Amino acid sequence: MxxxxxxxxxxxxxxxxxxxxxxxxxxxxxxxxxxxxxxxFANGGQISVSHAEPWANPGAPLKVLKWLMREDAPLLFRLRADAAQWRWGLQFLRECTPGRTAHNIRNIVSLGLYSRAKLRALRRDLGLDYDQRTQGILHFYTSEAEYEAAQEPARIMREQGCELDMKTPDECVAIEPALAQCRAQIVGGSMTPSDESGDAHxxxxxxxxxxxxxxxxxxxxxxxxxxxxxxxxxxxxxxxxxxxxxxxxxxxxxxxxxxxxxxxxxxxxxxxxxIYPAKGYSVTLPVIAPQHSYQVSLTDDEYKLVFSRLGDRLRIAGTAELNGYDTALNLVRCEAIVRRTRELFPQMTDGQGAQFWTGLRPATPSxxxxxxxxxxxxxxxxxxxxxxxxxxxxxxxxxxxxxxxxxxxxxxxxxxxxxxxxxxxxxxxxx
CATH class of the missing domain: 3.50.50.60 (FAD/NAD(P)-binding domain)
Structure with missing residues (x-):
């Protein structure tokens, strides 16, 4: 055909x-x-089977309300006279029940495991090189409440075959020594050693x-x-x-x-x-302090940011803004990513040489x-x-x-x- x-x-x-x-x-x-x-073009770079808890989960409605007026919020609904946005939002709320969340996690994990295996086969068979790293993904938490809330989704992911282990703060630092710069803030983490990262572009x-x-x-x-x-x-x-x-x-x-x-x-x-566009941002920084720069791909739960090492570049990406098809860079949101990065890794970067990017992720409520x-x-x-x-x-x-x-x-x-x-x-x- x-x-x-x-x-x-x-x-x-x-x-x-x-x-x-x-x-x-x-x-x-x-x-x-x-x-x-x-x-x-410039996404977060993670091949993340473990990133399986959907935005729509039982804790999401209160978070969205809390973030509603914050320009630098991780998930920002910029309410518009847009019927598609309101339909999407109403369905999003329906997906926030425990039963729907569990169903969606199972599907996301199943697709992720299958997809990661297909990617590995392609890389092996075609000899593709895209700054890939196979050191896993470490998800760290700076909130006790969020760390506790992560236990049940982690259990569902493990039931579906996702290799995911909860870690103490010291174990997180042992996996990624660069986290020593923010050890006092970390309350725990989870490690998926089979996850990967690489340059999608x-x-x-x-x-x-x-x-x-x-x-x-x-x-x-x-x-x-x-x-x-x-x-x-x-x-x-x-x-x-x-x-x-x-x-x-x-x-x-x-x-x-x-x-x-x-x-x-x-x-x-x-x-x-x-489908509604969720505008995401990324910042790409040069490696200027190799001894203080992360090697393992990371996820910061508190700010919903992901960190990937792409050769001699550091990619930090995240946040979502539901604001139609606008692709203009919002410097407040860009600078919030750099500020958080410097808070976590003060010895890694001075923020100079940052390249900002934004793209429209095609999001479904589930x-x-x-x-x-x-x-x-x-x-x-x-x-x-x-x-x-x-x-x-x-x-x-x-x-x-x-x-x-x-x-x-x-x-x-x-x-x-x-x-x-x-x-x-x-x-x-x-x-």
Whole structure:
């Protein structure tokens, strides 16, 4: 079959790879001049199966209220006259029950374990290099209440097969000596030794090159204007190149991998996806004090920040701002990340040379991405990965390729299917 993949981020490129390996003719379309230049460009860098507790959890509503007026809040709802934002927010509240949280954790862990295994196989088979580190991820807590609240999610993750061990403050410092700079603040931690980190942008571009060598065709600098339907199926995608020349490209199947922009394109086809952009920030700093810089990837629970070492660069990322499709840098939020980094690691950086970036994460209320068939017969979905697009990219793509070919994927996950969809789609309970 000829399959067109809409979007060339880490999810779209991974999807193109697995579809091509399954023997399909594949074309990738993206408005950028190369792969991985939007949300995949400068994310936190973690392959984090352990980052499985969704934003929507029993403790979230009170936190959101507390953070509502704080410009530097880890999760900031900037309320707007936007029906999509309010629908998303109401569903978010429904996902905060203990039962829904446990269900979502199980799905997120299942997809994460599968995806990490697929990434490792790709790295081994293709010899990919993307500043990867395989030293695990250490999640540290500076609040006793948050550390205690983490025990039950950790138990559920372990039941699902996630290797996760709770640690004392001294054990945290033993794992990552750079934490000695903030030892007095740490009340405990958790370690997932099998988790990894790496540069998603470098990975995406390296895999795109392998896709091209394998015969995948790319149409960069090409805007997607819409999809034409004939009967109950899509017949063509309408595009415009950099010169404004409009084309109509036919295919047998189409896969939607456009992140936060998936919702608008799907809506025109009568498919409602509950995806809303969660604007995230990252700061990249040069390593100026190697002896005081972290080596192990870290997660700061209190400020919802992740820290990754990418060669001679330090990447710190986090926070989420629900404010529509605005991509302007907010210096208050940027500087809050640098300030927290200097509080934790005063000997590591002076904040000079910071490179700021922001991107729109395609968030669903449950944190579960849409993977599978849509209500339109030949339109498939691989979108809505939120903060875990890098973690889940390879597994989502491999599973999607199976679904396109009518095979059952090798994991238990709440895949979307045309028979499950309602007016406002949500990933359903796994079988």
């Amino acid at each position: 000829h399959i067109i993949v809409l979007g060339a981020g880490v999810t779209g490129i991974s999807t193109a790879w697995y579809l091509r390996q399954a023997g399909h003719e594949v074309t990738v379309i993206d408005r950028q001049p190369a792969a991985g230049l939007e949300t995949s 470098k990975f995406t571009q390296a895999l795109a090159a392998r896709c091209a060598a394998a015969g995948v065709r790319f149409r960069y600098d090409t805007r997607i204007l819409g999809l034409e339907r004939e009967g109950g199926a899509i017949s063509r995608v309408i595009t415009a190149n950099a010169d404004g020349v409009v084309s109509r490209l036919a295919a047998d199947r189409f896969v939607l991998c456009m992140g936060s922009f998936s919702r608008a394109l799907a809506r025109d086809l009568g498919v409602s996806l509950n 944190n579960l991405p849409y993977i599978g068939q849509s209500a339109v017969a030949n339109l498939y979905l691989n979108t809505g990965h939120g903060t875990l697009g890098w973690t889940h990219a390879c597994g989502s793509a491999a599973a999607l390729a199976d679904l396109v070919d009518g095979r059952r994927p090798e994991l238990d996950y709440a895949f979307t299917a045309a028979t499950q969809q309602s007016a406002l789609m949500q990933p359903k309970f796994a079988a």
